[in-house]
Amino acid sequence: MKKLLVLVLVAMAGLSSAWYNEATPDMLDARYAYATCDVEYAKDWLSMREGCGEENNVTVFDSTEYVDSLDDDLVDLREAADEGDSFEFGLGVFQLGADSLDLLGAIVQDALTNKTMSFFSCVRDGEDPLKDERDGCRTDALEKERGASKKYVQNEIDYANEQIDDLDGVGADTSGMEEAVEYGEELYDDIDPAFDSGDVKEIRKLHLRHSRIILVFRLEKMRATIDYAKPLIEDGNNENKEEILERMDVLDEDIAALVEGTCEYSSTVDNNFDYGRDNLECWDDSLDLFEEFLAIGALILEGA
């Protein structure tokens, strides 16, 4: 019963202490704007293509269903952005990607059936102005994201410094966390050059680095906490002392393997795909470590 109560309290503490970045709605709004540019482009392109079909007496497939799906996805994204719910927004983006792929498959299949050279020529000619329109729309959306990104990253730096102060205040070694904050400050300085370039790949690099920095900071925070707590547990009378110390040692080793190994931060992104793949693996591995960290906290409380 006591164990259950402890777990409930820990879970509630976790919920109540979850930090929310106040710039999240602005970030999501900027991304919604960007996604809208692409959906509008797709819809205009399909209309233009249908027009070419009529002009050249070519039958084109009915895209109404696909367009409705994209519109529905945008509605979901809008709702998530309004609520500042990044998780729902991420799901919405995934769905939009899936529906876009469906549409792409349908277009490719349609292009292979009974089309003429004049039809393809009409489509090629018609898409250039649409692309220009889309690019202008994207530029505006990216400008929105530039401002939101700065606020978002700055909020994270401030929050990270608060966490450092808390741990530093009790005497923990926060040097690893401080280093991660320095990476964050470097990233902040790189926001303007990346957005100035107008290259989506450069902006994507910022996102990838950002994701890794957040991960490294959290891993370093766990390290600092364990490093601080271990001797106190050793000298204390916690009923779960032996198990806590054993699990702390294992967790500390696992964290070190990630921070100093595959998940080590690099400000250089040679290949977006490789860096992104590593990020995914690092986050997957780290989620287990986060769980173990929380479990050790519960174990300390249980044995208190």
Next chain:
Amino acid sequence: MNGKIVLIVFLGIFLILAGCAKKEAEVPPGPSEVTPVDNETEEPEEEAPPEEEPEAEPEPEPDTSGLMNEATEAIGAANEAIEKADGEGKDTSAAEAKVTEAEEKLHLEEFEEAKQLAEEAKTLAENAPAKEVPAENDTLENETGTSDEDLADLFKIDKDKPIGDEGLDTETPSS
């Protein structure tokens, strides 16, 4: 506690003795010690033998000694009250601190203050709150004063992924 009482008694005796010595020095010289007047013509009067007076105990000046006694008694009473309260499991730390101040004042011969402080110490001892005994389930603090609850409180981590990996690369189809 007994040590304190012994110290106070010793201090009291010391001060009394010190007072005696001082008073002896101040006693005016007796007739035998009067320098004879240089008058050779006069038959020196036969010195009357000094009256056999019982040797009176030289006492300190009444005011000071009275205050000192009162202060000493007050300190003794305070210490008794502290001992009693301590035996009853009460927190006598405030009273002990106060009585220590009183003893210091006594040592400095500031008797009025000493008495007042001792009386305050006695009142504190009589009204001392019960000692806070850690409950069975309470956590013992380690040497740094950090409890296990405080430690467990540090074991928090945000598991949510940040924004950053998705969104911008959602390319919609082009021809």
